[in-house]
Structure formats: C-alpha cells, structure tokens
Amino acid sequence: MAEDIATFTIDQCRGRQKVLRQKITGYCTRMRKVITNKLSRREATRLLDEARTLLGDSGPINDRLLELLEEAEGEQQQESFLRYGGDVDTVADEVAAYISSREGDEASVPGWDPADPEVVAARQRAQDAAKPVARVHAPDEWITNYCSGREKPFVYSGDHSHTSVRVDLEVYSGRALDWFEWIDLFHSLVHQTGKAPGEKLAILKRNVRGETADLVYGLGGGELAYKESLRRLKETCGSRAVIRAAHLQALDRVEPPTPATFRRFAEKVRTHLFNLTWIGDTGHADLIERLTQKLQPHDRLHWNDGQRGGLERRTMNEFGHWLCTRAAAYQNAYSIAAEQHQRSNNPERPPQTGNNPHHQKRHSRAHQASTNHRAGPARGAPAPTPREGTTPAS
Structure with missing residues (x-):
C-alpha cells in the first residue's frame, strides 16, 4: 500500500476498506470450500496467508477512520474491524484442524511433499495462527461487573473503623493515556476497601478535575450514585x-x-x-x-x-x-x-572524605550552624570553632 493513508478522507478509507473486506471474505469462502472438498492443503495455507496479509493492510485504514470518525461511529468501526479479524482466526482454526487430520496422507497436488521444510513451516504457521489468544481483562472491566451486580463490594470482617492503610491516590489527569493506570489504582486503593459507597464517591469526586469533574458533578445518594459515576467515567474516559x-x-x-x-x-x-x-x-x-x-x-x-x-x-x-x-x-x-x-x-585519585555521605551530612549541618552563628555576633567577633570532624568554613 504505497499511498499515504494519513491523507485519506473518510470516503477514500471506506472505499478501500470495502475492497479489502470483500477480498478477505472471498478468501475465507475459498478456504472453507477447500476443506469441505478435501482439496489441496497447500492451497488452504496459501489462502490463509493472503487473508492475513489483507487484514494487516486494513489496519492502517482502520486507524485513519478512528481518527476521522466521531466516537460512536469509531466504536462501531472498531467492532467491525475486530469481527473480520475474528473471522480470519476462525478459518485459521479450521485450516489447522484440516491439515492435522490429513497428516500422513499423500499429497493431493503432484510435487507437494508433506515432509518438505516449506510445507512443514506452512503447517506450523497455520497451527500457530489457530492458537486461541488468552482473553485479557482491561483494568476498568471491574466497573461493568460491579455496576451489573456480578461483583460484590469488598467488605472487611470485624472492626474496620481504624485502618493502617493510607489511601494516597493522585488526581486523574483527564488524559486517555492515563485512564487505565489511574482507574486500576482507584480500584485497589479505594474500591476494594471497607469504605461505604458514599465515602468512595466522595474520594472519587475529590480526585478528578475539569471536564472529568463535570461528569460526576452533583451526583449523590449512596451506591446508586457511586455506580452511575463509575459508569459515566468508563464511557467517557475509557472510550476504547x-x-x-x-x-x-x-x-x-x-x-x-x-x-x-x-x-x-x-x-x-x-x-x-x-x-x-x-x-x-x-x-x-x-x-x-x-x-x-x-x-x-x-x-x-x-x-x-x-x-x-x-x-x-x-x-x-x-x-x-x-x-x-x-x-x-x-x-x-x-x-x-x-x-x-x-x-x-581521569587517573585514579586517593579517596576523599568528602565523598562519604555520612561526612557530607555532618559537614552540611556544621556549615549551617556556623552560618547561623556568624549572623548573630557583632562584626569582628571571632568565628565559633567548628565541631570535631567537620571542615571549617573558609
């Protein structure tokens, strides 16, 4: 893709994206036909490589669209992009299973040796592509679970009126780049404590500023208000x-x-x-x-x-x-x-006592004391004798 995608308009991006997605769909259909009719394993692997290449080509176009579209449309665009990626992964799983099921069979295409290094490498690529990716849990996913009732608030057993844990939460900057770090700290330092929902909401309000503070301004009323505040923050600050x-x-x-x-x-x-x-x-x-x-x-x-x-x-x-x-x-x-x-x-020099941190600390204290004493006596009075082990002020 030689064009400068950064200069594409929305219409240009959608036009190019439509062509790429049609090709991806076509390759997926052809791969399934190869599997159904038990045709060439080499062809199935080649088609899978082509589909993944096209999916990679569509990545920069998707990035450009996310820059140009409004937030709601951008989320739909991203979901569609991930859906096509999931389709390719599903077909890759089918291709890997098909190649494994026919391991040891004679080549359906003359000249195709299953033991050939290129064939072995192609099979390994298909199997690697079919490996499921472990689902990761975003640092703000707990908000959805908590607001929907799937996560219960953490409650201490016994008397927790006095706690040795000191909550020290920084003010949220309002930047999308800092959202995951801040909300994860809030979850650990505030949410998973024995504090009442109203107290958690107060801490939340105290640690947001500017437009972010406007999202939770005026909310009160216990746990319902606390959940609503979390929901609003995730929808706005945590927009994917x-x-x-x-x-x-x-x-x-x-x-x-x-x-x-x-x-x-x-x-x-x-x-x-x-x-x-x-x-x-x-x-x-x-x-x-x-x-x-x-x-x-x-x-x-x-x-x-x-x-x-x-x-x-x-x-x-x-x-x-x-x-x-x-x-x-x-x-x-x-x-x-x-x-x-x-x-x-710098040739090696003998060690100096001034490099000793303990000596530097004592010298600093002595110099400060000497300065304070010099400010007191009248002019001409003798300077006080420094303590033993300190360097006299010159």
Missing part, C-alpha cells in the same frame, strides 16, 4: 476508540532513537503497545512495521532475522520485549565504553 487513537498518535510522535536514547524509546513504545493489548489489539504487523522504520537499518535487520519471517504472527508484546532487550544491550555496551573513557581521562 479514544484510547486506541491516543496511543497510536503517541507512538507516531516518538522520535527515532539514538544509541543514547534507545532505552527510553524502547520503554515508551513497550508501554503503549502493552496498553493497546488491553483493548483487543494483539498483533498488527503494520503497526510493528511502522515502528521498525524508526530504527536503524542494523536493528531492523536484527528483528527480521530473529523472527525468520512470519510477519502476520508477530505480536506487539513480543516486539516490545525484543525492543527492550535490544536496548539493554546498547545500554550495557555504552555504559562500559563511557566508564572506560572516564578512567582514561
């Missing part, structure tokens, strides 16, 4: 379309790393990718490809060689882990080089 767009935009703004900044770059990218997995994004090859374009050529080559192909199977968390491992290698090498350079330019 907004969170996804915020993380993608943040990733686009991250500057390409230098060897000195590689570690910070890696940690930022891994955090954004990890948070994207909370909202159902598990492995878009196009996003990983865009991030690798920020790397130096030898780093991109190292990533591609280490993966041995299989672009459609690379997950965002795997990429984030690799990125931090690569950054650690840079950090160690450059730290060693910096220490060697410092030792070569």
